[in-house]
Amino acid sequence: MIAYVMACYIILVCNLTLINRPHHSVLAARFAFPEWAYKPESSPGSRQIQLWHFILELLRKQEYNDVIAWQGDYGEFVIKDPDEVARLWGARKCKPQMNYDKLSRALRYYYNKRILHKTKGKRFTYKFNFNKLVLVNYPFIDMGSGRGVPQSAPPVPTGGTHFRFPPSTPSEVLSSSEELRSPGVFSTVARRMARGSVSDCSDGTSTNSELEEAAGADERAVGPDRAFRGLLAPRLPHEPMFRFYGGHPNPAGLARPAHRVHPEPLSPFPVSPLPGPGGLLGPTLSPALSMTPNPHLAYTPSPSLSSPMMSSHFSFNPEDMKHYLQAHTQSVYNYHLSPRAFLHYPNIVVPQPHRPTPEKPATHHLHGPPMPLSLSQQPGAGEDGHPSPFKFKLQPPPLGRKQREAGSSLAASSSSNHSSSFTGSGPIAGSALGGAPPKIKVEPVSDLSEEDVEVTDISEEDELNQNSEDEEGDMFPHLARSRHHHLYNGSSSSPSAPPPPHINPEDDPDDDEEVFKTPATPPPGSGSSLAFPLIGLKTEPGQAGPVSPGGTRCIPLKLRFKRRWSEDQRMEADGERDEAEDKKVRAEGEEQEDGKRDGEEDNGGGRGVILGLMLPPAPTQRRASSELHRATAQLSLENTGC
DNA sequence: TCCGGAAGAC
DNA sequence: GTCTTCCGGA
Numbered sequence: 001m002i003a004y005v006m007a008c009y010i011i012l013v014c015n016l017t018l019i020n021r022p023h024h025s026v027l028a029a030r031f032a033f034p035e036w037a038y039k040p041e042s043s044p045g046s047r048q049i050q051l052w053h054f055i056l057e058l059l060r061k062q063e064y065n066d067v068i069a070w071q072g073d074y075g076e077f078v079i080k081d082p083d084e085v086a087r088l089w090g091a092r093k094c095k096p097q098m099n100y101d102k103l104s105r106a107l108r109y110y111y112n113k114r115i116l117h118k119t120k121g122k123r124f125t126y127k128f129n130f131n132k133l134v135l136v137n138y139p140f141i142d143m144g145s146g147r148g149v150p151q152s153a154p155p156v157p158t159g160g161t162h163f164r165f166p167p168s169t170p171s172e173v174l175s176s177s178e179e180l181r182s183p184g185v186f187s188t189v190a191r192r193m194a195r196g197s198v199s200d201c202s203d204g205t206s207t208n209s210e211l212e213e214a215a216g217a218d219e220r221a222v223g224p225d226r227a228f229r230g231l232l233a234p235r236l237p238h239e240p241m242f243r244f245y246g247g248h249p250n251p252a253g254l255a256r257p258a259h260r261v262h263p264e265p266l267s268p269f270p271v272s273p274l275p276g277p278g279g280l281l282g283p284t285l286s287p288a289l290s291m292t293p294n295p296h297l298a299y300t301p302s303p304s305l306s307s308p309m310m311s312s313h314f315s316f317n318p319e320d321m322k323h324y325l326q327a328h329t330q331s332v333y334n335y336h337l338s339p340r341a342f343l344h345y346p347n348i349v350v351p352q353p354h355r356p357t358p359e360k361p362a363t364h365h366l367h368g369p370p371m372p373l374s375l376s377q378q379p380g381a382g383e384d385g386h387p388s389p390f391k392f393k394l395q396p397p398p399l400g401r402k403q404r405e406a407g408s409s410l411a412a413s414s415s416s417n418h419s420s421s422f423t424g425s426g427p428i429a430g431s432a433l434g435g436a437p438p439k440i441k442v443e444p445v446s447d448l449s450e451e452d453v454e455v456t457d458i459s460e461e462d463e464l465n466q467n468s469e470d471e472e473g474d475m476f477p478h479l480a481r482s483r484h485h486h487l488y489n490g491s492s493s494s495p496s497a498p499p500p501p502h503i504n505p506e507d508d509p510d511d512d513e514e515v516f517k518t519p520a521t522p523p524p525g526s527g528s529s530l531a532f533p534l535i536g537l538k539t540e541p542g543q544a545g546p547v548s549p550g551g552t553r554c555i556p557l558k559l560r561f562k563r564r565w566s567e568d569q570r571m572e573a574d575g576e577r578d579e580a581e582d583k584k585v586r587a588e589g590e591e592q593e594d595g596k597r598d599g600e601e602d603n604g605g606g607r608g609v610i611l612g613l614m615l616p617p618a619p620t621q622r623r624a625s626s627e628l629h630r631a632t633a634q635l636s637l638e639n640t641g642c
Numbered sequence: 643t644c645c646g647g648a649a650g651a652c
Numbered sequence: 653g654t655c656t657t658c659c660g661g662a
Contacts, residue, residue: 050654093656109646
């Protein structure tokens with residue numbers, strides 16, 4: 001347990017450190033699959049290399065260009081030699097009987113998972129659904145912003161502003177030597193694959209051999225376990241803990257300062273956003289570890305591991321925790337975990353993967369995952385507060401302003417206090433809150449009718465922000481889905497109807513099944529944003545949150561934060577914020593004054609706040625941080641009261 | 643050539 | 653969970 005806690009702590013620290021890196025936002029423009037994405041371990045439930053990993057591997061190998069190669073559309077590839085590909089795959093999997101028929105069946109299996117889809121009308125041509133792929137593995141990539149992927153690509157048939165393949169030649173795929181120099185992107189992949197394949201049948205397929213060769217001894221030594229251990233090792237805060245995609249892996253498998261790896265020529269995968277210590281995404285750790293943090297946010301694919309964090313004894317500042325939680329949340333989403341996973345953080349409103357709003361500079365998004373943490377509407381969040389995408393029911397009604405203010409004096413408390421508050425929110429740490437059970441109950445609203453929770457008007461902002469690439473936007477299928485239904489295959493979609501700039505007209509029909517619904521945000525200017533009922537959050541009358549002894553219902557943390565923040569904002573009226581923000585904030589403030597609005601409004605009417613991503617500019621951030629601290633402290637007290 | 647169900651291995 | 657294998661159908 002201790003080790004676990006330690007690891008979590010380290011991750012958080014690391015994240016924090018990374019988050020503060022100024023250049024993140026800028027670099028986030030490009031990213032590549034994190035190395036771990038290629039690791040067998042990266043696929044929960046699978047111990048062996050996965051076919052799509054293998055495909056990617058082949059695609060990146062110049063020598064296999066005659067066998068399989070990227071083709072035209074973003075993420076599209078053609079199997080030039082099905083038999084050979086099958087043979088290679090079979091060799092890798094020790095399935096001598098493998099053939100294209102079987103292989104293709106496996107590929108079709110990906111259809112359902114939306115990792116891949118067939119390019120209709122083109123023989124042996126498939127297309128990766130990067131939205132899915134990337135988002136699944138890169139929870140923090142803001143696909144919506146369209147920055148996650150190369151945007152220079154030609155328009156996708158679907159009409160979205162899609163990523164494009166770099167114009168470069170396929171042959172440009174990283175050469176072995178290049179890989180050695182910049183192993184960040186794929187080199188380790190190969191190694192991992194080799195390791196992951198772990199096939200007893202060391203048949204010397206060219207691929208296998210190659211991969212095996214590629215596998216450095218050091219690399220092998222760095223298993224997930226190892227990596228994990230590494231995390232536990234003392235480390236300088238500023239030292240990147242994780243290898244980022246695009247970064248040079250060090251023997252320990254940890255990130256180290258590395259130069260940016262250029263994107264693969266035809267590869268749909270952008271390069272690491274982080275020029276320095278690592279890419280934006282792409283922690284070395286496999287999701288399997290449930291501790292894959294990214295520079296911006298702690299990435300915790302598995303709530304199981306992360307949950308304990310909430311009850312840890314570490315004192316993190318609210319921001320850290322916020323990031324962590326965001327990451328966690330994101331993980332839940334990415335892994336299609338039940339929203340119940342969030343129950344671990346009773347006081348926390350579940351964030352949702354989010355798309356940047358038009359108002360927000362893209363850079364903000366780059367900072368972190370597109371999931372706003374209700375925990376504290378960040379400064380940016382407050383303005384852009386994105387509705388919680390999750391269908392959760394917030395039960396507690398808003399707290400009285402008085403009450404909130406009452407605790408403000410304590411707000412300035414130290415970080416330890418914050419941590420305690422956070423901790424308290426955790427199931428285990430319930431005691432921290434005076435032993436009182438969490439007052440805020442966050443529940444999945446899956447049972448709720450979508451109508452109840454979802455506002456059709458997926459915020460246009462969202463759409464606007466959303467990457468046009470959304471053609472396959474699996475991550476946010478729920479978003480805009482109601483409005484846009486595009487043909488899944490680019491071929492089918494009509495290019496003639498390109499969406500307005502930034503607007504993502506397409507939503508992958510395939511995504512219909514997304515588990516989580518994204519609350520819709522009111523159309524900009526509608527003014528309903530404020531009135532907007534809690535998006536994604538629903539207060540159930542019957543399930544009203546716990547009532548304080550005094551009969552006062554507890555206000556969701558999120559709401560409290562938001563309100564508090566709003567208040568601060570108003571009070572400070574610093575004017576630093578741009579008008580738009582001010583406006584919004586004020587609106588919120590007014591709303592709050594209303595005293596009638598409940599936490600649901602918090603979602604800011606879909607203002608697209610991305611806590612993780614939208615770290616405010618340095619100055620603002622600082623202030624926000626302090627506010628958060630205060631708020632946290634206050635909330636802590638409040639919760640206790642509840 | 644492609645699809646997808648079904649059963650089963652791991 | 654991720655294929656692998658088999659197979660009928662389009």
